[in-house]
Amino acid sequence: MLKRLNKLPSYLYIALCFAFFYLPIIVTIIFSFNESKSLTHFTGFSLRWYGELIKNQDVMSAVYVSLSIAIIATAISTVLGTLTAIGLSNCRKILREWTLTVNDIPIMNPEIVTAIGLMLLFSSLKMEKGYLTMLLAHICFCTPYVITSVYPKVRELDKNIANAAMDLGATPYQALTKVIIPILKPGIFAGILLAFTMSIDDFVISYFVSGNGVMNISIIVYNMTKRVNPTINALSTLLILVIVIILLIVNLLPLINKKKSKVFNRILAGGFCLIFFFTAFSYFHSSTTKVLKVYNAGEYIDTELITKFEEEYNCSVVYETFDSNESMYTKLLSGEEYDIIIPSDYMIERLIKEDFLQEIDWSLIPNKDNLIPEIMDKSFDPGNKYTVPYFWGNVGILYDTTVVEEADLTGWEILRNPEYNGKIYMYDSERDSMMVALKALGYSMNTTNRNEIYQAYEWLLKQKELVDPIYVGDEVIDNMISGNKAMAVVYSGDASYIITENPNLDYFAPHEGTNMWYDAMVLTKFCEDTDLAHKFMNFMLDEENALLNTDTVGYAGYTTNDFEEMKNTTYQGVSAYEPRTGNEKDEIFGYQDSETKKYFSELWTKVKSH
Amino acid sequence: MGCLIELKNVTKTFDDQQILKGIDLKIHENEFLTLLGPSGCGKTTTLRIIGGFEEPDSGEILFNGIEISKLPPYKREINTVFQKYALFPHLDVFGNVAFGLNIKKMEKSVIEQKVSKILELVGLSGFEKRDVMSLSGGQQQRVAIARALVNEPKVLLLDEPLGALDAKLRKDMQTELKKIQKEVGITFIYVTHDQEEALTMSDTVVVMNDGEIQQVGSAIDIYNEPENRFVASFIGDSNIIPGHMIKDCLVEWDGYEFDCVDKGFKENEEAEIVLRPEDIDIVAPEDAKINGTVKSVVFKGVHYEIIVETPDRDYMIHTTDFHQVGLFVGLTIEPEDIHVMYTMEWM
Numbered sequence: 001m002l003k004r005l006n007k008l009p010s011y012l013y014i015a016l017c018f019a020f021f022y023l024p025i026i027v028t029i030i031f032s033f034n035e036s037k038s039l040t041h042f043t044g045f046s047l048r049w050y051g052e053l054i055k056n057q058d059v060m061s062a063v064y065v066s067l068s069i070a071i072i073a074t075a076i077s078t079v080l081g082t083l084t085a086i087g088l089s090n091c092r093k094i095l096r097e098w099t100l101t102v103n104d105i106p107i108m109n110p111e112i113v114t115a116i117g118l119m120l121l122f123s124s125l126k127m128e129k130g131y132l133t134m135l136l137a138h139i140c141f142c143t144p145y146v147i148t149s150v151y152p153k154v155r156e157l158d159k160n161i162a163n164a165a166m167d168l169g170a171t172p173y174q175a176l177t178k179v180i181i182p183i184l185k186p187g188i189f190a191g192i193l194l195a196f197t198m199s200i201d202d203f204v205i206s207y208f209v210s211g212n213g214v215m216n217i218s219i220i221v222y223n224m225t226k227r228v229n230p231t232i233n234a235l236s237t238l239l240i241l242v243i244v245i246i247l248l249i250v251n252l253l254p255l256i257n258k259k260k261s262k263v264f265n266r267i268l269a270g271g272f273c274l275i276f277f278f279t280a281f282s283y284f285h286s287s288t289t290k291v292l293k294v295y296n297a298g299e300y301i302d303t304e305l306i307t308k309f310e311e312e313y314n315c316s317v318v319y320e321t322f323d324s325n326e327s328m329y330t331k332l333l334s335g336e337e338y339d340i341i342i343p344s345d346y347m348i349e350r351l352i353k354e355d356f357l358q359e360i361d362w363s364l365i366p367n368k369d370n371l372i373p374e375i376m377d378k379s380f381d382p383g384n385k386y387t388v389p390y391f392w393g394n395v396g397i398l399y400d401t402t403v404v405e406e407a408d409l410t411g412w413e414i415l416r417n418p419e420y421n422g423k424i425y426m427y428d429s430e431r432d433s434m435m436v437a438l439k440a441l442g443y444s445m446n447t448t449n450r451n452e453i454y455q456a457y458e459w460l461l462k463q464k465e466l467v468d469p470i471y472v473g474d475e476v477i478d479n480m481i482s483g484n485k486a487m488a489v490v491y492s493g494d495a496s497y498i499i500t501e502n503p504n505l506d507y508f509a510p511h512e513g514t515n516m517w518y519d520a521m522v523l524t525k526f527c528e529d530t531d532l533a534h535k536f537m538n539f540m541l542d543e544e545n546a547l548l549n550t551d552t553v554g555y556a557g558y559t560t561n562d563f564e565e566m567k568n569t570t571y572q573g574v575s576a577y578e579p580r581t582g583n584e585k586d587e588i589f590g591y592q593d594s595e596t597k598k599y600f601s602e603l604w605t606k607v608k609s610h
Numbered sequence: 611m612g613c614l615i616e617l618k619n620v621t622k623t624f625d626d627q628q629i630l631k632g633i634d635l636k637i638h639e640n641e642f643l644t645l646l647g648p649s650g651c652g653k654t655t656t657l658r659i660i661g662g663f664e665e666p667d668s669g670e671i672l673f674n675g676i677e678i679s680k681l682p683p684y685k686r687e688i689n690t691v692f693q694k695y696a697l698f699p700h701l702d703v704f705g706n707v708a709f710g711l712n713i714k715k716m717e718k719s720v721i722e723q724k725v726s727k728i729l730e731l732v733g734l735s736g737f738e739k740r741d742v743m744s745l746s747g748g749q750q751q752r753v754a755i756a757r758a759l760v761n762e763p764k765v766l767l768l769d770e771p772l773g774a775l776d777a778k779l780r781k782d783m784q785t786e787l788k789k790i791q792k793e794v795g796i797t798f799i800y801v802t803h804d805q806e807e808a809l810t811m812s813d814t815v816v817v818m819n820d821g822e823i824q825q826v827g828s829a830i831d832i833y834n835e836p837e838n839r840f841v842a843s844f845i846g847d848s849n850i851i852p853g854h855m856i857k858d859c860l861v862e863w864d865g866y867e868f869d870c871v872d873k874g875f876k877e878n879e880e881a882e883i884v885l886r887p888e889d890i891d892i893v894a895p896e897d898a899k900i901n902g903t904v905k906s907v908v909f910k911g912v913h914y915e916i917i918v919e920t921p922d923r924d925y926m927i928h929t930t931d932f933h934q935v936g937l938f939v940g941l942t943i944e945p946e947d948i949h950v951m952y953t954m955e956w957m
Contacts, residue, residue, distance in 0.1 A: 163663050164696035166683040168710035168761060178713075182700045 025240060032233035037501065041482055049234040058303050058319070059235060062220040065131065069216060070199040073138035077195050080139070081146025082188055086180060088147075089154045100151070106144045114141060115208040122209060123335055129211030137209040138199045145198060146191035153187030193250070211336055212293065213318035223298030223321040290315035292532050295331075295338040297519075298323060300391075302552035309539050315532060332356060337526040339533045342390055345518050346589040349380040353591065357386045358525045364534035367541035370559040374581045378518055379588050387520035388537045391555035393492035394516045394579045394586065395432060396509035398499075403486040411510040412440035415487065416463045425479065425488035426463075428471035430604035431589065432515065433460060436489060439512045439585070446590040450599065457603040464610055471608060480505065491517075493555030495576035507576035513585025614639045614764065614797055615660065620669035622655055629655045631821040632669070637765075637799060638814075642791050644800045646808040647818035648844070653801045654769055656818070660799060661690050661767050689758035690767040694774060695750050697742045703729070703753055704738040710761040728760040731790060748779050755790065765797045772807065784810050805845050809833060817841050834886075838951055842884045849885040849925050852953070854878050861950055864922040866899045868943065872950040882951045887928040889947035892916070898940025900925075904933050 035044035053059055088096050106114055118140065122133045158164075161183070165175035181188065203218035210219065217235065224232050290313070294306075298321040306317045320338070322328040325347040332338075332351075343351065351357050362368055365388065375389045397414065403423070408414050415424060415436065426433055435445040437456035447453060463469060472479070476488050481501045490498070495507040521540065527533050539545060543561040550557035550566050556579050557563035563578075571577035580586065592600070615637040622630040630652045637643050645653035658664040660671065662683035671679045678686060689710070698706050704725055711721045729735050732752040737745070742753055751771060758766055768787075772780045788811045791798045802808055808815050809829040817824040817832060817840075825837045836842035839850055853863030855875035861868050863883055875881060895901045902920035913928045918941060925941060933939060 158692070158694055158696040160692040160694070160696040161698070163661075163683065164690070164692055164698075165709070167661060167663075167688075167690045168757065169684045169713040170709075171684055172682075174713060178709075179698055179700075183698065185700070 028233050028236045029240065031230060032237040034230060034233075037230060049230045053231045053234045053238075056231060056303060057307060058215070058220055059217075059231065062215045062217050063235075065134075065214055066200055066216040066218075069131075069135050069138050070196050073135060073142050073199045074192055074195040076139050077142035077146050078188060078192050081143045081191055081195075082150050082181070082184065084143075085147050085150040085154045085187075086176075086184075088151060089157070100147075103144045103147050106141055107148065111141075111202075111204040115205040118205060119208040119334065129209060129336065130214045131212075133209045133211070134206055134214060134216070137205050138202065141202070141205060142195035142199055145194040146188075149191040149194060150184055150187040153184045157183060211320070213320045215320070220321075223323060229299060290529060290532055291318055292316075292340065292529065292536055293318045293320070293338045294340045294342075294536070295320050295322060295328060296342040297321060297328075300342065300519075300553060302549045305540070305545055305549060308545070309536060312539070313532065313535055317536075338524055339527040339529070340521055340536060341524060342519055342521050344589075345378065345380045345520075346591045348387055348520060348522060349591040351522065352381065352386055356524055357522050358527065358530070359385050360388060360523060360537075361530070361534060364531070365538045365541065367538050367543075367559075370541050370543055370546070370561060372558060372560050372563055375518055375558060379590070380518075381520070387522055388541070389558045390519040390521055390540075391493065391550075391553060391558060392516070392518045392579060393556050394509055394514050395427075395435065395489065395491055396495065396507050396514060396576070397487055398480055398490045398495045398505055398507050398576070399487045400483060400485075400504055401506050402504050409508055411512050412436050415440075415469070415489070416459075416466045418466050420486050421467045423486035424467050424469040425472050425476050425485050426469040427476070427489045428473050430600050431592075432489065433471075433604065433607070434600055435515050435589075437463075439510065439514060442512065445513075445515060445587050446592075448593065448596050453596075453599060453603065457607065460607045461610055464607065492576045492579050493553075496556075496571050496574045497554045499574045499576055500570065507574075509580050509583075509586075511583070511585070513583060513587060514580075516579065516586045516588050518588065612639050613637070614641075614674065616670075616672040617656070617660075618670040618672070620656070620659060620666045620671065622652075622659065622664065622666050629821055630659075630666070633821075633823060635816060635823065635826070637797060639764075639797055640795055641813050642788065642798045642800065642811055643814045643816060644802060644808040644812040645816050645818055646802060646805060646844075647824075649803055651818040652821040653803075653818050657690075657767050657769055657799060657801050660765070661688055662686050687763050688765045688767060689761050689763040690769065691751075691754045691758050691771045693769045693771070695754040695771075697750055697753055697757070699743050701742070702738065703734065703740050703742055703745075706742055706753055707756045707760050709757065714761075724760055725756075728756045731759070731793065732756045733786075747775050748783065751775065751783065755787075759790070759794060763796065765799060766791075768798060768800045770801055770803070772802075772804075780807070787811060809845070817844060819844070835949060836884060836951065839882055842882075842949075842951065847887050847926060847928075849887065849890075849923075851883045851885065851923065853881055853883050853950075855881050855950060859945075861948060864900075864920075868899075868948055869945040870948040870950060871946050872948075875950070875952075880953050882953050884949040884951060885925070885943060886947065886949075887915070887926045888913070889943060890925060890927045891942045892918070892927060892929060892931065892933055893940045893942050895938055895940040898942045900941040902939065902941065904935050904937045904939060907933065907935055 030042065032049055033045050033047070034042050035046040035048065088099055091099070118133075118137045122129060127133055157180070161179060162172070162175045165179040166172065170178060201218060202216075203222060206216050207219055207222070210216070215223075217239070221232055221235065292315060294317055296319070300321070303319070306319055309315075310317055322331065325343050328341065328343060329347065329350070341351075362384075371389055375392050376384055381387045399409070404414075404420070408417055408419070414420070415426070426436075434453070434456050437459035438445045438447060438452065441452070441455055441459060443449075443452045443456070470485070472488075476490060477494055477498055479485065480488050480490070480498050483502060483504065492507065492509075499505050499507065521537050523530065523533055540549065541559060543559055546557060546559040547562040547565055550562045551570070556577060557566055567577055613636045617633050617635040620630055620633040621628065633652070633656055635656075645656055647653050655664060659666050659679070662678075662681060666679055669679070670677055673686070698709065701709065707725045707728060708721050711724060725738070726735065729737065732755055734749065734752050734756065737749070742750060745753065754771070771787075772783050775783060784807060787798070800808075800811065809832070812829055814826065815829055815832045816826050819840050825832060825841045827835070832841065833845055836845060836848075842848045842850055851863045853861055855872070855878070856862050856867065857877055858873040858875070859870055861870045861872070861881070861883060900920055902918040902925070905917045905919040905924065908915045910928075913930050914932060916927045916929060916933055918925045918927060918939060927941070
């Protein structure tokens with residue numbers, strides 16, 4: 001009795017462990033079948049996201065890239081690592097120990113260091129970043145793992161084992177394939193599994209060494225998380241399924257008798273070859289003559305338009321995504337070359353200043369008349385010499401009409417109203433939060449006056465005292481859909497989407513002014529086929545295409561037709577959809593000098609850690 | 611018996627250390643030849659050169675009159691039983707034994723027949739499906755021998771194959787190996803540092819030291835007629851005494867003159883006299899030239915080891931008769947039991 005009682009805590013512990021390990025996976029699987037876009041509310045069973053996944057060309061090509069790179073890198077690093085391990089055992093002791101120590105360095109090294117090292121190496125070798133560089137990088141970081149798992153098995157070998165095989169008539173090659181490798185099999189197999197898993201879920205290194213639109217699953221998932229997108233769940237579920245199948249195979253393999261396993265091995269090998277050729281085919285198939293390189297924020301285009309453009313103009317679009325204007329800029333600095341980029345206002349100002357862009361030839365864009373006049377001729381590019389407008393919007397307060405009193409909606413000050421203590425989300429971004437405070441104080445959000453900035457800092461500190469806001473990123477979307485808090489500072493485009501999902505919410509942009517933002521397509525000075533680039537921009541301004549694009553992305557449209565159409569259909573009655581125009585106090589972010597930028601982040605860090 | 615393998619002035623150097631200093635050796639058909647010597651004497655290197663696992667720095671190796679020193683091991687009609695057997699752990703007993711035949715792509719039925727025949731020879735019938743790592747040391751040893759012999763080599767090399775076995779099993783395997791060698795009728799080249807093992811099994815013993823061959827001969831020759839002090843001291847126990855050959859068949863040491871059977875020395879040439887402990891008889895003091903006192907008696911199982919102290923030196927004697935410590939005794943030696951060797955310059 002006592003014994004059984006004693007066991008209870010240990011069972012409980014195991015149960016907790018399992019819950020801890022598997023709950024996230026179970027949640028992912030359940031929500032991959034969710035009918036709606038919510039990541040927290042299960043509204044009904046549907047296979048919608050799997051359908052979207054298969055339709056999403058980007059995701060499918062990322063799956064190919066991940067799988068093919070994992071398979072090729074595993075194969076090559078297994079051969080390299082195994083031969084190295086065997087060779088090492090015959091080396092002088094000093095050489096062996098040094099090699100093993102050096103071999104451990106990439107494993108112990110922070111991944112980011114390896115990643116940057118490889119990126120610099122490829123840059124200095126003037127290798128164009130893409131599939132090949134990613135493959136080489138994967139081979140590079142997988143091989144040490146193979147050596148580490150094979151070498152101990154090599155040490156266990158009788159030092160005469162190869163001699164014994166040759167003594168019995170085997171050539172050195174036969175000794176290797178018929179004796180040494182079969183004996184090392186458990187170690188090699190462990191190495192293969194390690195290398196494969198390391199390769200398939202690598203993000204950091206792949207992110208840095210890839211380019212030209214080559215993305216693996218982790219990179220594309222990373223870009224997708226910027227916006228709520230349940231296709232990630234579907235993708236994750238499929239990956240889990242693959243891993244489970246692999247594990248089953250690995251564990252069942254010893255149970256199958258030898259003869260069958262031979263057949264089985266062949267099937268397995270055949271399967272891998274098929275995937276490989278399929279991948280290679282789809283990869284090379286896509287390399288036609290004319291190429292346009294487009295660099296855009298993640299989830300910021302209807303990818304079907306890209307396919308449509310490729311078909312219409314018989315070219316191939318290398319489409320890559322970034323997660324922020326800053327990381328896009330870093331990539332440009334590292335020497336990456338694109339034809340068209342779609343950055344935001346302040347970054348465009350910087351790119352113009354630093355001579356990264358070339359002028360637009362508007363005569364090549366007949367669809368220019370479709371553009372909304374309100375988004376033309378803005379401060380960052382007067383006269384639209386360099387920019388073709390894209391989506392736009394502002395920042396405001398999303399509030400729950402059932403909780404927030406209409407009378408309290410006076411301005412930004414509502415964010416410090418003690419009545420809503422603990423019910424407020426702020427945007428976790430230094431510039432957006434400082435904007436709120438500066439505007440509340442009646443200053444310009446582009447101010448460089450230290451005194452004004454310091455007052456804004458104090459405003460935010462006081463706000464923290466009064467209402468204890470939570471600083472969030474994109475998870476605000478899901479949380480507001482679920483009605484978790486009364487108010488949130490959000491972008492208008494996100495607000496209109498959230499309101500369509502939760503009609504209890506409404507949006508308001510304080511009269512003291514707010515941040516108006518404009519994204520636009522720009523032509524880089526690296527672009528050679530400017531004709532094709534202009535065709536692309538013109539194509540995006542086509543009314544039908546623009547409508548498709550706005551419908552997918554959900555921000556305020558850039559052509560009169562799609563803007564009006566969306567306003568009257570999907571977003572009928574949603575005030576957030578139409579960004580306010582004509583308020584004198586509304587501003588556009590300007591390019592910040594580095595001193596101010598530094599001061600901003602210092603203060604922001606202090607606010608958050610207060 | 612024709613000459614099968616001939617080594618001509620074979621040398622080998624590892625890391626500036628000369629392991630073999632010019633080996634000349636003839637190995638005959640059906641011969642059980644043992645390379646005997648202390649560790650580091652070069653015996654294993656000699657074997658590995660014959661097997662093809664090392665290449666000599668200079669010299670020739672003739673196999674049936676054909677130079678083979680550049681031939682890789684898989685092209686030689688020689689098979690080896692390695693020190694720790696080097697069995698293939700991923701294969702069962704059958705797989706290990708059939709390995710060489712499979713490499714030669716023999717027919718399945720032929721392989722099965724050959725394997726079962728050879729397993730019967732080494733006494734492992736019915737062990738085909740056993741995992742080699744689950745076998746005892748002696749059984750692994752037999753698998754290693756079967757694996758080599760099934761290829762019907764002209765020569766079988768054995769590198770201290772019994773080193774890992776316990777004393778009882780060693781004795782059994784020694785007889786067994788000799789029996790197997792007679793049955794298959796091929797040349798065995800056997801490496802050991804155990805002189806008893808060498809004397810028990812070999813037709814020919816090659817005593818090696820320091821990269822050189824010291825003596826080649828039958829077990830009896832080596833034991834009874836050691837050519838130098840090294841061989842005498844390495845093979846069995848002996849009393850080695852400095853003295854002179856007065857003339858043919860007359861030797862002198864410690865002032866005593868003895869008749870002997872050795873000839874060919876110069877008059878009064880310095881020499882060393884080897885007296886095997888079992889060849890010295892203990893008699894009454896008055897019946898012998900050499901007198902002394904029994905200093906110690908140790909029982910060794912079959913015999914007593916007795917040390918007799920004389921004014922000049924101590925003598926070791928093996929005898930089945932017991933003698934009290936402190937007893938004053940005489941020592942006699944028959945002329946044919948006195949063995950006279952040239953004094954080695956290096957000693």
